[in-house]
Amino acid sequence: MYLKTSLVILATTLGLLSGCSTVSESSRQSASSVQTEFSEVTVSTSKELAKAVSRMRRGGVIILESGDYDDLNLSLSRSYRPESPLLIKAKEGGTVFITGDTEIQITGKHITLSGFTFERGTRSGGKAELIYMAGEHNRITQSLFRNVDDLEGVWVQMNGRYNRIDHSWFEGKTSGQSYINMDIKENRPVYHQLDHNYFTRQPLGKNGGSASRVGHGSMYLNNARILFEYNLFDDESGESEVISAKSSENIFRYNTFKNSRGHLSLRQGERALVYDNYFIGTGEEKHGGLFVRGEGHVVFNNYFHNLNAKPRYKEEGAVSFGAATGSYDGQRADKGLNGRHFPITRNILFANNTIVKPGDFAMVIGSQVGSRDRTLIPDSLYLINNQLVGARRQSVLQLDGAKDMVWQANFSSDAIPGHDHTGLTDSLISLADGPFGMPMPTDMQAGVSGKDLGVYLEKLNLDMTWEENRSMVERIQNQTATAGFSIPHNAENQPVHPLTKNDVGPSWMMH
Template sequence: MRPLILLAVSLVSSAAAREIPVSSATDLARAMPNLKPGDTVVLADGEWRNQDLVLQGKGTEARPVTFRAAHPGKAVLVGNSSLVVDGSFLVVDGLWLKESTTSGRAIFLRGDHCRLTSCAVTGGNARNFLDMTGTDHRIDHCYFADKTTEAPTIQVQVEESPNRHRFDHNHFGPRPPLGRNGGETMRIGYSGQSMRSSATLVEDNLFERCDGEIEIISSKSCDNIYRSNTFRDCAGMLTLRHGNGCRVEGNFFFGGGKKGSGGIRIIGENHVVVNNYIDNVAEGSFWITAGIPESPLVGYFQARHCTIAFNTVVASRGVCIQTDAGMGSSGRTLLPEDITIAYNLLNLPPGAVPARGRQGGGVVWTGNVSNIPATDFTTVEPRLIRSPDGMWRPSTGSPVGGVAKALPGITTDIDGQPRPERCDVGCDQASAAKTIHRPLSAADVGPAWMDRGAASRPTP
């Protein structure tokens, strides 16, 4: 009889879930007190003008409370509108905040275990398109673009305990130059929160023409992972600005030769920067930053105990690896120390500089390869060919094959293919194994319902 009893309970539970149609903030407020796990609130198609929506409730992992558009992308918040999401196990699906005139946050996400999926925020005056507190939220398949006002597009506030948020399969579209600080596309933490652990995961996102300022992503907290993201035609860099213990792995940078385009800035301690591909950037690939003695939280901490390994840089100008970035400015007098720079592959144009700068103690160079002669590099022509995904990869028989040694904690390449003990220099391991990661285009990310123009393509 037990299976029959369980089936009966399941049927009753399923029957209890309701769909509740609403067409205004007033309707929404009226429905809120009676919401139960598994309920779905359906927002009517059309313009929701000058509406401040507050979505509250308590679902469960198996039975979240869902707030969705009747048809994805057809419930459009316009005018002086905003959205607050506050609860546990809430899902917000298919809403569009378009040209909001609010001067505050377009979306404020609080609580825990909430999900924002298949939504869009475009244009308008909002200070932040998304501001987040709480823990264990997921932001996926959303689109954020055309922010022109000061302050980060996305702001994650880091509290005393790790928040463990996840951003995946989002499309961060154009953001024009702001002309000053405050033009970040994503900032995880504030300077005053930077020694707290956020443990936020940012993976499989597309950043396209994000030109607000030098820090496309500004990491201002500890223990974050930035993995398998694609950056196309962005005038800026992924910046580990404050905080320690972050991992930057398997990202694709296509600069398109754009002024201001770059790779990764490294500030602080115990960072791991591996398996990244950097193509045709104009302002350098790796800036390893000097620090201020006894730096305040708002200053520059010395880069120490970091690993930069198995990265590939092609067709990029300027200084590829700067070992004393910022030395002498803003009180920075401490050279980076205890840095491992290993098995990186550089294939650079004439006039580019593989590496430059003074070095502190404990900087170790191992097995790096460059087509341009430089100290601490083996000079060879790596014989790269363009692959269908737009990347330059070693051809069969390339001299970089099988000459590196595996390093602890680096078990795969940029494609997600395994690295053997004797492996290849650079981000790409020759392998017949299945490819798990690849450069992303607009067709791979963001809301399926939204026409975001021509899908982005690999930048020549």
């Protein structure tokens, strides 16, 4: 093991995440003048890595030489300071393989793993997770999880607070449970972030094959405030739920769901923000979009194209608002679970979305009614400024029993509207390829102004002390009086188009 102590600037140290293990003189000169003492260690075996971790008491960098790191049992429990974190990284991305009987516990603070490839593994715990990620301000980045093992259990259990998984690749899980699971404590949002990741998965053939479970049935009212952004779910077809959200106040934005035999599922929970996402299929059976249950959600400015939801239970559309369990189960409630296994769907703003070639239906209101005691049809949906083009059967299927619905400035083309209301107009909508290569309406249609949409936002009971809610409300209130989806722009005012493999995953895979 080679040990050296040096003065390294914090900003430059974090720059090592890109995969470069050397620091240029120009980088030293241009970085901040604030300097912190770090240790830098180079290791080449699992034992050397564990030994180096035990010696890193004040932060630093551990660099892994190329090779296999077998049977890695690593406990990272020390809390480092923000200005002197611990970075454990591959010297060169794609050359460090974590294999054999692996168990990694990250329970400290300000710890980053970067540049690893997890494969050819096993877990002696059988159903235990590969990585248990808790603590605070910890990160997994620039890593590849591919065909790790065939054991039950998740690959990453993500607990704690303010943790992040980014620029990583998840592929080849053939056993039950998700790639990433998150559990949420009561009255304490966790603020995790998952961004720029790639997820793909072949059908599991049973429940439990989602990319991520965000909470649990006992946590559906816990405000998680987890951010999913810039992730590509590409043929993520493990089961009908690509993501299963079972907690409240989560954000899904700038993601692309592509050719996946399932949907983004707001399974249980309240007040999610779902905006600026792309849901794109090939028209293949079961390519889905968005399934909505719960209350208080905002679904704004999403694009859906060439989907073909074919459910096991009753009809689904590109967007489905699910029927709820009719009877209330007090025994479930006593256990902390929702008394209705399929919760009531109500009080939701669905605005400025464009749905093109959705399969049989663009929207279904009351999806899955009649199966498993699902008898309560959604109510109090605010459906405004949407464009529905090219459904095979009809644009909207609204089951009997829906009440207190608001339809304003919605436009249906090329199919029976399916709803006799002045707020859903049969209108010819011409299409042409948009700037991202998908068909978009060529003409703008008059809609409801953002100011008028504000009336419905007030009904959702959003927590306006949270900056994300304030920004969302301000954006919607400034919306022009037009219908349909418009190309989103991020905080840097850059247009957000559908993601490709070159936009996500480890940078070292993009050669």
